[in-house]
Structure formats: structure tokens, C-alpha cells
Amino acid sequence: MGADHAVPKPSQPLRRGAEAYGRVLSEAGGKETEALERDDGGIAISVSLYASPPYALSVPPLGVSRLSVNLTPARVIGGIEGDRPRSFDARRHSLFLTPAGQPVSWRKESPSRHLNIYFQRDVFGAGDQDASPLATAPTLLNASIPGIGELVEQLVVELRCPSVMSAEAADSCARLLLIHVARHGRRTSKTLQPLKPDDLARLRDFVIAHLGERILVADLAKQAGLSLNHFAISFAGQTGQTPHKFVLALRVERAAAMLTRSNASLAAIAHDCGFASQQHLCHAVRRHLGKTPSSLRAQRKR
Secondary structure, eight states: OOGGGOOOOOOHHHHHHHHHHHHHHHHTTOEEEEEEEEEETTEEEEEEEEEEOSEEEEEOOOSSEEEEEESSOEEEEEEETTSOOEEEEEOTTOEEEEOTTOOEEEEESSOEEEEEEEEOTTTTOTTOGGGHHHHHOOOEEEEOOTTOHHHHHHHHHHHHSOOTTHHHHHHHHHHHHHHHHHHHHHHHHHHSOOOOHHHHHHHHHHHHHTTTSOOOHHHHHHHHTOOHHHHHHHHHHHHSSOHHHHHHHHHHHHHHHHHHHOOOOHHHHHHHHTOSSHHHHHHHHHHHHSSOHHHHHHHHTO
């Protein structure tokens, strides 16, 4: 948006998330062409348009969720980091939703354009139950939702051709898109068979037994006897978290126990708990427990 249509800037997590994604895409040869940053009474949203050549990129975990909308058809390969890559024939207006804290890797085989909407879980206000599927949804890959095409194109027009009230119009279009995704998630979750308590207990036992190994969402889905998409949606609806965060929490739990009860090195603990590296272990412990591994280890010496 131009200076004549300036609006208040969004919260720091949104800014950091958009900047982090922009850096990764820029390193892969892409660029941001237009952007909207708006903070409506403390509830922020950020939208960016991108153009890119064929690329391969890894997007680190961001502190905010990200809805990506394809504006041109493209072959897309990738998904959650650590899982087996999947191949998609992404159509125009297909959606890819990445929850906060979820690392993903993508490869596109042709030049393309897409837009990203960055948002936080309280984008519609604290305690809004209708928006809960946005906060707890699993990664949404190449989804099509009827009726959003015109809304997407209107958002693009408002971003590319700013005029009086364009900021407000673009912000409204972006929020309405998120509402469509939230409603789609709620409708989908109601039609799927929920996981039973015994299923969740069996999944926990499976993860604990294989913490030192690479655990894929597909492995958990197989244990539950469900398709990958069915499992991911059912699991998120039942537990309020993604399978990835479920596994990570159990890894951190095991690591904390080892730090306070054993003399094992950080490298050995990282390996036994399935972390990619000692640095990954330290980051996960700090983020989930608010403590460093050394401070946890100091508790053992008291």
C-alpha cells in the first residue's frame, strides 16, 4: 500500500513472521510485490503478494500461522519437514495452511505467484469458538474451498491498485478468507470419525517407544488405522494440537527427565529423544519449558 493509505503496523510476531518468510523466499529468487499491514484495535493481520521463479525452500517455524493461496497453477512438492514429501498439482486458488511453529519445505517446478495471509489465533478476537479450527488445524495442503475465487481476486486487486479505502477493503477480504477456512475446517471435522481415548493412549505409547527414531505423521495415522488427512484433522480436533507438536512435547518431556536424572551428555540426550541436533534440543527445551538444559541439570545437583 502507498504512503497515502498508511495504516498502523501489526504486532511484532506478525512482522517477524512475514519478514522471515520473505527472507527465505528472496534467497530462493522470489520477491514480495505488494503488502498490507494492518492492526485493527490490537488484532493484527498481514498480507503479502509474491512472485517467484522455480524454487526449493525450507521455511523455519514461524511464530504466526500462514495461509498461502496459489494465484497460478503450479506443481508443488514438499510438506512438513521430517515427513515424506508429497506431490501436488496445485490449482489456482488452492490453499496451504501452515500453523504457527510448523516447519515446512517446498519445491515448485515453474514460475508462480501466491499470496500469504499471516495471522495469530486471536485474529477474530479472544475466545471466538468459530475461529478455533484456524488455531488448531493441521497443516492444510492443496485444499479447495468453493466460493473463494472471487474473494481472492478482489483481495489481489485491492493490494495491487490502492485507492481510497483499499486498506480497509483488503483487510476485510483477508479476514473473510480466514473465516471461510475456519468454517471449512469446522464442517470437515464434524464429518470425520473422532479418535477414541484408547486410540490416543495407543499413539502416546507408540511415540514413547520410538522417540529416538524418526516419527512421521503417516506412521501415527497407520497406528490409528486412518488415512493421513483424516488422521491429521481428527487428531487436531480431538487434542487441540497438531501431531507434530504432540510428538515434540513428548520428546521434550523425555529430555527434561534425562537432564534431571542422568549424567548423559546433551548430544546423547538429543539422540535418544529424537532431536535433530543438540541445538534443536536446547531450543525446544527453552521454548516449551522456559528453562535452559543447564538450569534443568542444575536441579539434579541440589
